[in-house]
Amino acid sequence: MRLKNSGLMVIIALGFVLTACGPVVEQESITVVGSTALQPLVEAAGEQYGAENAGKFINVQGGGTGTGLSQIAADAVDIGNSDIFAEEKEGIDASKLVDHRVAVVGITPIVTPGTGVTDISLEELNKVFRGKITNWSELGGKDLKITVLNRASGSGTRATFERWVLEEGQKSIITQEQEANGTVRQIVASTPGTISYVGFSYVNEDVVSLSIDGVEPTVENVKTGDWVIWAYEHMYTNGEPTGLTKDFLEYILSDEVQATLIEAVGYIPASQMEVERDVEGNRIPVE
Numbered sequence: 340m341r342l343k344n345s346g347l348m349v350i351i352a353l354g355f356v357l358t359a360c361g362p363v364v365e366q367e368s369i370t371v372v373g374s375t376a377l378q379p380l381v382e383a384a385g386e387q388y389g390a391e392n393a394g395k396f397i398n399v400q401g402g403g404t405g406t407g408l409s410q411i412a413a414d415a416v417d418i419g420n421s422d423i424f425a426e427e428k429e430g431i432d433a434s435k436l437v438d439h440r441v442a443v444v445g446i447t448p449i450v451t452p453g454t455g456v457t458d459i460s461l462e463e464l465n466k467v468f469r470g471k472i473t474n475w476s477e478l479g480g481k482d483l484k485i486t487v488l489n490r491a492s493g494s495g496t497r498a499t500f501e502r503w504v505l506e507e508g509q510k511s512i513i514t515q516e517q518e519a520n521g522t523v524r525q526i527v528a529s530t531p532g533t534i535s536y537v538g539f540s541y542v543n544e545d546v547v548s549l550s551i552d553g554v555e556p557t558v559e560n561v562k563t564g565d566w567v568i569w570a571y572e573h574m575y576t577n578g579e580p581t582g583l584t585k586d587f588l589e590y591i592l593s594d595e596v597q598a599t600l601i602e603a604v605g606y607i608p609a610s611q612m613e614v615e616r617d618v619e620g621n622r623i624p625v626e
Contacts (some may be wrong), residue, residue: 368396369583373407373420375519376444376496376538377572380604381420384591387600397587401519404428405493407575411436414577417584421573422495424618437579441591442572442606445539446500447556449524449546451531455480458550461567464504467534470512475532487514488526488535496520499570500536502620536568540605558607564614564622571609571616 371381378401385397402410404421408428411419412435422444425433448464450456454475459467466472468487476482489511490497501511517523520541527533528545539556542548548556551566560566580588590596597608615623 366394366396367583368398369417369587370398370400371418371420371574372400372402372410372416373418374404374422374495374572375401375521376422376446376540376570377420377442377574379540380442380572380601380606381574381591383600383604384596385587387596388587388590395583395586403491403493403518404495404498405491408436411575411577417576418580418588419575421575422570423498424571424573425575426618427498436575436577439574439576439580439588439592440571440609441574441588442601443561443609443612444570444572444606445556445558445561445566446496446536446568446570447539447542448534448536448549448551449527449542450534450549451527451529452545452547453481454483454532454547456549457547458553460552461504464549464551465506465509468501468504468511469509483532486530486533487512488523488530488533489514489516490520490523490536491516491518494518495570496536496538500568503568538605558602561607562611562613572606 371385378399382399385399389396404423405428407419407421408425408431410416412431425431425436425438448459456475456478459478463472463478467485472478473485474482475485505511517526520537523535524537524541524543524546527535539558550556554560554565556566561569574588574591576584597610601608613625615625617623
């Protein structure tokens with residue numbers, strides 16, 4: 340009898356422990372891959388979303404726009420981040436993908452402090468990246484060799500930069516290439532005479548952001564279209580999103596995130612743009 344009572348007490352005690360621990364929270368996660376220009380925003384949104392939704396995890400990885408589009412096209416991830424329209428990427432069947440434009444990013448040329456140059460014309464910038472101007476003294480700066488640093492060929496940031504800086508048929512000089520915005524900033528900051536380009540959110544006091552034809556790289560100038568080097572930030576899904584993927588995308592597009600987090604991490608809500616562009620780069624009326 341004592342054994343039976345003891346067993347009953349163990350069961351009751353175990354019940355109290357389980358009740359005290361609360362209900363079991365179901366774990367669920369999605370994987371988001373691609374654009375490093377968009378990565379800081381998605382990481383911040385993912386952390387905030389996870390904090391507000393117990394058991395929900397957003398795994399965010401970089402790799403560049405090319406990786407994001409190829410992975411989502413292969414249905415290997417839940418979301419593919421891109422700085423360009425999927426239609427612009429060779430080998431991608433955009434008809435199978437659903438575009439979710441979550442923000443706009445401005446892209447700016449950056450240089451190592453001490454070149455003596457803070458403003459450059461679009462024509463001069465074109466010549467620098469084609470190797471036609473090779474010393475900062477040719478731009479009114481110091482007698483210092485210009486070192487061009489490019490993003491990798493699959494980068495959406497590079498595609499956007501070259502689309503608005505180079506003319507059709509022109510190519511940048513063959514030079515060192517890097518995969519990520521953060522790595523580019525680090526190299527530019529530590530290598531005298533270097534020039535490259537990054538999304539606005541990566542600019543800090545370690546580098547100098549150049550104005551172009553007297554127009555400064557600011558959020559307001561992107562909104563009005565006065566600053567021309569900008570792109571939509573796309574989060575692509577393979578077909579219509581469902582489940583956690585759908586919920587997270589709705590969260591990023593919610594007023595809560597669009598009005599606070601997006602601007603806080605250096606991006607622009609697409610709804611605030613005074614100009615729009617189509618896949619061909621043409622300006623279209625804002626509805």
